[in-house]
Amino acid sequence: MPVPFETDPMAGILQPAAATAGPAAEQAGAVLIVDLGAIRRNYRRLRRELGGAECAGVVKADGYGLGAAEVAVALTREGCRTFFVAHVAEGIALRRALGPTPEIFVLNGVPPGAEPEAARSGIATVANSIEQIDAWRKAAARAGLTLPVALQVDSGMARIGMMPADVDRLAADRRALQGLEVKVVMSHLACADEPDHPANERQRRRFEQLAARLQENGPPTARMSLANSSGIFLGPAYRFDLARPGAALYGVNPRPGHENPMLPVVRLYAKVLQTRRVEAGDGIGYGHSVVAEGPTRLATISLGYADGWHRRTAAAAWADGIRLPFVGRVSMDSIVLDISGLSPDRLKAGDLVEVIGPHQSVDDVAAAGGTIGYEVLTALGGRFHRRYEDADRDMDGRDGDRT
Ligand SMILES: *Cc1c(COP(=O)(O)O)cnc(C)c1O
Numbered sequence: 001m002p003v004p005f006e007t008d009p010m011a012g013i014l015q016p017a018a019a020t021a022g023p024a025a026e027q028a029g030a031v032l033i034v035d036l037g038a039i040r041r042n043y044r045r046l047r048r049e050l051g052g053a054e055c056a057g058v059v060k061a062d063g064y065g066l067g068a069a070e071v072a073v074a075l076t077r078e079g080c081r082t083f084f085v086a087h088v089a090e091g092i093a094l095r096r097a098l099g100p101t102p103e104i105f106v107l108n109g110v111p112p113g114a115e116p117e118a119a120r121s122g123i124a125t126v127a128n129s130i131e132q133i134d135a136w137r138k139a140a141a142r143a144g145l146t147l148p149v150a151l152q153v154d155s156g157m158a159r160i161g162m163m164p165a166d167v168d169r170l171a172a173d174r175r176a177l178q179g180l181e182v183k184v185v186m187s188h189l190a191c192a193d194e195p196d197h198p199a200n201e202r203q204r205r206r207f208e209q210l211a212a213r214l215q216e217n218g219p220p221t222a223r224m225s226l227a228n229s230s231g232i233f234l235g236p237a238y239r240f241d242l243a244r245p246g247a248a249l250y251g252v253n254p255r256p257g258h259e260n261p262m263l264p265v266v267r268l269y270a271k272v273l274q275t276r277r278v279e280a281g282d283g284i285g286y287g288h289s290v291v292a293e294g295p296t297r298l299a300t301i302s303l304g305y306a307d308g309w310h311r312r313t314a315a316a317a318w319a320d321g322i323r324l325p326f327v328g329r330v331s332m333d334s335i336v337l338d339i340s341g342l343s344p345d346r347l348k349a350g351d352l353v354e355v356i357g358p359h360q361s362v363d364d365v366a367a368a369g370g371t372i373g374y375e376v377l378t379a380l381g382g383r384f385h386r387r388y389e390d391a392d393r394d395m396d397g398r399d400g401d402r403t
Contacts, residue, residue, distance in 0.1 A: 021067065021386040028385035029302025029333070030270040031352060034066045036074040037391040038263040042249050043078045045261060049232050053239040054223065058246030059094065060086035060107060065308075065378040066250060066266065069097035070388050075249075076102060084126075084244055088114045091123040103183065105150050108160070115139035124148035124183060128160045130169060133176060140179035149177075150184035151214060155207040155226075156199060157190040164210060171213045182222040184242060185211045192230035192238075193256050200234060229254040233261075252373035253363050264361060266377070268384070269352035270303035270317065273334065285328030285336050297340045299324070299347050303355060304333040308379030313369030315360060317353040319346065324353060 025031055047055045057080045063071035072083055072094055082103045085091045088111065091104045098104070103124060109132045110118045110125040118125065119139045127133045127149050140147040151170075154161035162170070170176050187207040191197035204226065211224050223241035229248035231238050233255050245254070253260035278284065278292045305311045309330060317324045317337050324337040339347055347353070356362055362373040369376070 019070065019388040021070075021388075022382065022384050025385040025387075028271075028383060029273075030268060030307065030355075030384045032380060032384040032386045033267040033269075033389060034070065034386065035263075035265050035267075035389050035391070036070060037389065038251065038265045039071055039249050040074050040078050040390070042251065042262045042265070043075055043080065045263075046229075046232055046243070046245050046248060047078075050239055050243055051236070054082065054242045055080065056082040056084055056225075056242055056244045057249060058084045058228070058244050060084065060090060060246065061378045062090070064246060064250045064374065065380045067386065067388070068094055071249070072098055072102075074390065082242065084246075088118050088123060091118065092121045095121050095123060103148065105184065107152075110136065116142070119143050119145065119147055124150060126150040126152050126184075126186070127162075128152050129162060130166050130176070133170070133180070137177070137179050146179055146181050148183045149180045150186055150225075151182055151222075153185070153187050153207065153210040153214070155187040155189075155203040155210060157188055157203070159188070159190075161187060162210075167210050167213050171216050182214075184225050185214050185222045186225040186242075186244070187211075189226060189228060189231050189234075189238075192228055192234060193254070195234055195255075200238070204238060247374055247377075250373075250377055251362060252377070260361075260363070264358075266356055266362060266380075267354065267358075268303075268356035268380070270301040270335075270355050272347050272349055272351045272353065273300045273302050274349060275299045275339065275347055286331060287329060290328040296327075296338060297342075297344065298327065299337045299339045299353075300334050301337060301353060301355075302333065303335055304331045306332045307381035307383055308376075309335070309355075309381075310369045310371065310375075310379065313365060313371075315355070315365055315368040317355050318357070318359040319351075319353045321359070323359070 057075040059068040059072050062068045084105045084107050086107045088106050091106045094104055105124045105126050107126050109128045115135055125136050136149055152161040154163055189203055191199045207226050225242040226240050227238045227243040229245040232243050248254040248262050251262050251265035277297050280292055280294045282292045284290045303309050311330045314326050322341045324339050327336045327338050362376050366373045366376045
């Protein structure tokens with residue numbers, strides 16, 4: 001695979017046609033590149049896996065930190081028409097970006113008091129309790145509208161969603177859903193990334209039972225939805241009518257322990273602030289947690305825990321295919337690298353080194369920090385210069401091949 005940034009990391013970054021966000025590249029300490037074309041290909045890949053089932057896009061937490069509007073617009077171009085966010089404010093912002101057509105569901109449910117604004121904005125709640133259904137029904141009556149709703153049942157995760165007793169109450173009361181149009185009946189899997197975990201099958205059966213009870217009362221048009229990214233790979237029985245992938249769209253491996261079927265989506269390059277040479281006995285960084293054993297060349301890069309690079313993530317940076325290990329502690333705004341492996345004049349202030357990219361995936365960074373790719377992505381900071389690439393679109397905005 002060609003690695004365009006190996007020798008000249010700025011070459012692609014200054015492309016004029018690209019959409020950007022955040023501070024200008026010259027001002028920023030690091031450059032985050034989001035490959036929307038890869039997100040689109042990942043969406044197609046999931047759709048292939050899903051056969052005929054619909055594929056939604058989960059763009060909560062600002063599209064897992066990558067930009068909800070940019071991601072959702074790219075997915076819309078692939079035919080995606082159903083989106084999930086976590087918060088009402090995320091839904092309202094997304095509605096502005098997408099216009100009136102796509103469905104937007106708020107996974108955490110619309111909180112008490114926020115119903116009128118949510119209804120006006122064309123946001124659908126994921127009702128997780130009888131109280132949320134009641135409040136949503138009242139909002140519908142006040143607005144004189146039929147409001148869309150998704151009903152979430154707890155099939156065995158004990159996190160959010162209606163309990164079996166709530167489902168019984170709903171099934172017994174025909175008026176409970178008056179003024180509401182049930183678009184989706186859904187639940188969430190606790191152990192989808194462990195295909196052999198017995199909870200998966202248990203949850204699937206319970207979901208089918210609870211959904212059947214709800215359908216006794218609701219319109220038959222409601223789509224059933226259980227699978228997140230990993231759930232899609234549990235097999236046809238988990239697909240139902242609508243899948244809700246997030247992480248896999250963004251390149252996180254939905255099948256831990258197996259080869260990643262998704263394409264990488266993000267690259268992160270950090271700027272060199274300074275280089276120096278230290279001698280044996282010199283302490284490096286806070287707490288002098290590392291003391292040089294001999295002459296060592298160091299580079300300090302403009303990336304730290306305030307950028308979402310967790311303090312305990314001892315990874316490396318890369319330049320010219322050479323690994324540049326972190327030395328000492330991660331600071332708020334900087335990290336020190338051992339660059340002894342590079343020729344002495346290779347790096348100077350302003351040069352970029354890879355910290356997420358072909359040599360070090362999001363999942364690699366997560367493993368180095370004892371966490372998951374989800375947390376790495378959603379933590380990526382607001383100080384980066386961001387650039388959106390879409391190799392599937394030509395300069396006139398037309399779509400390229402759709403294979
Ligand atoms: C976050 C979330 C998803 C998406 O999960 P991924 O593992 O990122 O695919 C789907 N459904 C619900 C209810 C969620 O909270």
